[in-house]
Amino acid sequence: MKTLKVAMLGFGNAGSAVGRLLADKHDEIMEKYDCDVKVTAIVTGKRGSVVDPEGIDLSKVCKAGATGAFPEDIRGLGAVSALDVVKNADYDVVCEMTPLNIFSGEPAITHIKEAFGRKKHVITANKGPIAWAYDELSQMAAENGCMFFYETVVMDGTPVFNLTEHTLKMCKVTEVSGILNSTTNYILEELAKGRDYDSIMESGRRLGFVEADPAMDIEGYDAAAKVTALLNVLMKAGITPDMVERTGIENITADDIKKAASRGKVIKLLCSGKLEDDGRVTASVKPVEVEMGDMLASIDSTTSVVSITTDLMGKISVIEHAPEIEQTAYGVFGDIIRVVEGIQQ
Amino acid sequence: MKTLKVAMLGFGNAGSAVGRLLADKHDEIMEKYDCDVKVTAIVTGKRGSVVDPEGIDLSKVCKAGATGAFPEDIRGLGAVSALDVVKNADYDVVCEMTPLNIFSGEPAITHIKEAFGRKKHVITANKGPIAWAYDELSQMAAENGCMFFYETVVMDGTPVFNLTEHTLKMCKVTEVSGILNSTTNYILEELAKGRDYDSIMESGRRLGFVEADPAMDIEGYDAAAKVTALLNVLMKAGITPDMVERTGIENITADDIKKAASRGKVIKLLCSGKLEDDGRVTASVKPVEVEMGDMLASIDSTTSVVSITTDLMGKISVIEHAPEIEQTAYGVFGDIIRVVEGIQQ
Numbered sequence: 001m002k003t004l005k006v007a008m009l010g011f012g013n014a015g016s017a018v019g020r021l022l023a024d025k026h027d028e029i030m031e032k033y034d035c036d037v038k039v040t041a042i043v044t045g046k047r048g049s050v051v052d053p054e055g056i057d058l059s060k061v062c063k064a065g066a067t068g069a070f071p072e073d074i075r076g077l078g079a080v081s082a083l084d085v086v087k088n089a090d091y092d093v094v095c096e097m098t099p100l101n102i103f104s105g106e107p108a109i110t111h112i113k114e115a116f117g118r119k120k121h122v123i124t125a126n127k128g129p130i131a132w133a134y135d136e137l138s139q140m141a142a143e144n145g146c147m148f149f150y151e152t153v154v155m156d157g158t159p160v161f162n163l164t165e166h167t168l169k170m171c172k173v174t175e176v177s178g179i180l181n182s183t184t185n186y187i188l189e190e191l192a193k194g195r196d197y198d199s200i201m202e203s204g205r206r207l208g209f210v211e212a213d214p215a216m217d218i219e220g221y222d223a224a225a226k227v228t229a230l231l232n233v234l235m236k237a238g239i240t241p242d243m244v245e246r247t248g249i250e251n252i253t254a255d256d257i258k259k260a261a262s263r264g265k266v267i268k269l270l271c272s273g274k275l276e277d278d279g280r281v282t283a284s285v286k287p288v289e290v291e292m293g294d295m296l297a298s299i300d301s302t303t304s305v306v307s308i309t310t311d312l313m314g315k316i317s318v319i320e321h322a323p324e325i326e327q328t329a330y331g332v333f334g335d336i337i338r339v340v341e342g343i344q345q
Numbered sequence: 346m347k348t349l350k351v352a353m354l355g356f357g358n359a360g361s362a363v364g365r366l367l368a369d370k371h372d373e374i375m376e377k378y379d380c381d382v383k384v385t386a387i388v389t390g391k392r393g394s395v396v397d398p399e400g401i402d403l404s405k406v407c408k409a410g411a412t413g414a415f416p417e418d419i420r421g422l423g424a425v426s427a428l429d430v431v432k433n434a435d436y437d438v439v440c441e442m443t444p445l446n447i448f449s450g451e452p453a454i455t456h457i458k459e460a461f462g463r464k465k466h467v468i469t470a471n472k473g474p475i476a477w478a479y480d481e482l483s484q485m486a487a488e489n490g491c492m493f494f495y496e497t498v499v500m501d502g503t504p505v506f507n508l509t510e511h512t513l514k515m516c517k518v519t520e521v522s523g524i525l526n527s528t529t530n531y532i533l534e535e536l537a538k539g540r541d542y543d544s545i546m547e548s549g550r551r552l553g554f555v556e557a558d559p560a561m562d563i564e565g566y567d568a569a570a571k572v573t574a575l576l577n578v579l580m581k582a583g584i585t586p587d588m589v590e591r592t593g594i595e596n597i598t599a600d601d602i603k604k605a606a607s608r609g610k611v612i613k614l615l616c617s618g619k620l621e622d623d624g625r626v627t628a629s630v631k632p633v634e635v636e637m638g639d640m641l642a643s644i645d646s647t648t649s650v651v652s653i654t655t656d657l658m659g660k661i662s663v664i665e666h667a668p669e670i671e672q673t674a675y676g677v678f679g680d681i682i683r684v685v686e687g688i689q690q
Contacts, residue, residue: 318662
C-alpha cells in the first residue's frame with residue numbers, strides 16, 4: 001500500500017470542506033487505489049497550525065469548522081507558518097489555499113516554488129499563481145518531475161482544465177469566453193429588478209455573494225485573473241492579469257439595463273480571449289449586451305459558464321449550476337485523486 | 346515506432362470525414378505519439394469495399410466524398426462485406442459506423458462481438474450497441490483485454506462519456522437529462538414561429554435536419570436510444586430503449602406551443618434519467634415546458650445539451666453548439682487517439 005501525505009495551506013470554508021471530504025472518502029480511496037491519504041499539516045492564518053507526520057485526525061479538526069478553535073488535545077498544534085510548513089514539513093503534495101493577492105499572486109507563488117524545489121507535488125486552489133506565474137511554475141514542475149494541478153481555480157471542480165487536457169486531445173483552442181464572476185452577475189440581475197445599489201450590496205453581503213471590499217469583483221479584477229488563468233493554461237498565452245483589457249460594472253446604471261431590456265438584451269460581465277492572426281492571445285473583461293434568449297442570458301446568480309472553441313471540435317460550453325462550497329472542495333479533492341493515480345505509475 | 350491498423354465499417358458523411366481527419370493529422374500523430382495510423386479496410390453499403398493491409402491511400406479515397414465511386418485504380422477494391430472484414434481483415438481497431446437499426450442494434454452488435462472475439466479494439470459511432478447491449482459488450486471488452494470507446498454516440502465528439510470517466514473521478518452520477526434530438530428541436534422551434542407542419546418537414550429535409558422517414562425522431566425513438574446509452578454507461582443502468590417511458594412530439598400542436606408561450610414557457614423534448622431510492626434507474630423522453638429564460642430554452646436547432654448531476658460535484662451541463670459533420674468525425678478521431686495512447690502503455 002502507498003501513502004500520500006498532504007499539507008494544507010489554508011483551512012477556511014473551502015479548506016475545511018476538503019478536510020471533511022478527505023475524511024469521508026478515506027476508506028473508499030484506500031479500497032479503490034490502495035493508497036492511504038493522510039493530512040500531515042494544516043496551516044491557518046488566525047487559528048494556528050497542526051503538524052503531525054503520522055497524520056492529523058481530520059474528524060477532530062473538522063469539528064472546528066472554518067473558523068472555530070482547533071481542539072486543544074490535538075497532536076502537533078502550534079504556530080508554524082505556511083512558509084515553514086512548505087519548506088520543512090513531511091508531505092508529498094501541498095494544497096495551496098492561502099488568501100489571494102490578486103495583484104501579485106504572492107505569497108502563494110513562493111509557497112509553490114519552495115514545494116517544487118523539494119520535488120513535492122502541488123495543487124493550487126488559488127488563482128494568483130496561475131494568473132501571474134503559470135509558465136514559470138509549470139516549467140519548474142516539469143523540471144522537478146512534479147505534478148501540478150489547479151482545476152478549482154476556475155469554476156470549482158467543474159472540468160475545464162481537465163476537460164481540455166483529457167477529453168479534447170489534439171484540439172487547438174482558438175477562443176475562450178465565459179461568465180466567471182458571481183458577484184457582478186448577482187448585482188446586474190438585482191439592478192435589472194429595479195433594486196437600488198446600496199440595498200443590493202447589503203443583501204449580497206448577507207448572502208455571501210459580495211465581499212467586504214467588493215472592488216475586486218465590481219471592477220473586474222477577479223474576472224481578469226480567471227480569464228488570464230484560462231488563457232495561460234488552455235492557449236499558452238503567457239499573459240498576466242494587467243494585460244487584460246478590463247472594464248468593470250461600476251459605471252453600469254439601472255437605466256443602461258432598462259434600455260438594453262427594451263432592445264431584448266441583458267447586460268453580462270463577459271470574459272473572453274482569442275488567438276489573433278499574429279499568434280498573440282488578446283483578452284478582455286467587459287460588460288456586454290447579450291440576447292435574452294441566448295444561453296449566456298440564462299447564467300444567473302452563482303451559476304457560471306466557460307465556452308471553449310477549438311479547431312477540431314467547434315464550440316462547446318460547460319456550465320456549473322449554483323455551486324456550494326462542496327464543489328470548490330471537490331476541485332481540490334479531484335486533483336488529490338489525480339496525484340494518487342499519478343504516484344501509482 | 347508503433348503501427349495502428351484501422352478498419353472502418355461505413356464510409357458515408359461521418360466516415361469520410363473521419364478519413365479526411367486521419368489523412369490531415371497523420372504526420373502530427375506520428376510526431377506526437379510515434380505511431381503510424383493506417384486505414385486497412387473501408388466497407389460501404391453501395392460503393393464496394395477497399396481492403397489493403399499495407400494501408401489505403403486516404404487522400405485518393407476521400408476524393409470520392411461520402412457517395413461518389415472509389416477510384417478504380419485503388420489497390421484492394423472489391424465487394425467484401427462488413428462481417429467479412431471484421432472477421433478476417435488485418436486490423437487492430439474497428440470503427441463501427443454502419444447504419445443504425447434502432448430496434449435491435451444489429452448488425453453492429455454482431456460486428457463488435459466478432460472484433461472482441463479476435464481481441465481487437467472497438468470504437469462505435471453507432472448508438473445501437475450501447476443502447477441494446479452495453480453490459481455484455483463492455484464485459485467482453487474487459488475479458489479480452491480490449492479497449493471499447495463510443496464518445497460520438499451522444500453529442501458527437503463533445504466530452505460526455507470521457508468527461509465523466511476522466512474528469513469527475515469518484516463522483517456517483519444520480520441524474521442525467523438533456524436535449525439530444527435536433528430534428529424535434531427544429532420542428533418545435535419552427536412550429537413556434539407559426540409555420541405549418543408540412544412546410545417545416547419540407548424545409549427540414551432540404552436542410553438535412555429531417556430524415557426521409559422522420560418517425561424515429563418525431564416519436565422519440567432516437568432520443569430514447571441516446572438516453573439509454575447515457576444511463577447505461579454513466580449510471581450502470583442496464584436498461585434497453587424499450588424500457589424508456591417515451592412520448593414523442595407527434596401530438597404537439599401549434600396551439601399547445603402558443604399556450605405555453607402565453608405562460609412564458611417553451612416546449613422541448615427532454616430526455617431524462619434518475620437513480621431511484623430503490624437503486625433502479627428510470628428513464629423518460631417527453632415534451633416538457635421549460636421557462637423561457639432557462640438554459641434549456643436557449644438550446645436551439647442542432648445545438649444540444651447534457652446535464653449531469655453527481656453526489657460530489659452537483660449539476661454541470663455540457664453544450665455542443667451547432668455541430669457540423671466534422672464534430673461527429675472528431676468523436677471517432679478522439680477515440681482513435683485514445684487507442685493510440687492505450688497501445689503505448
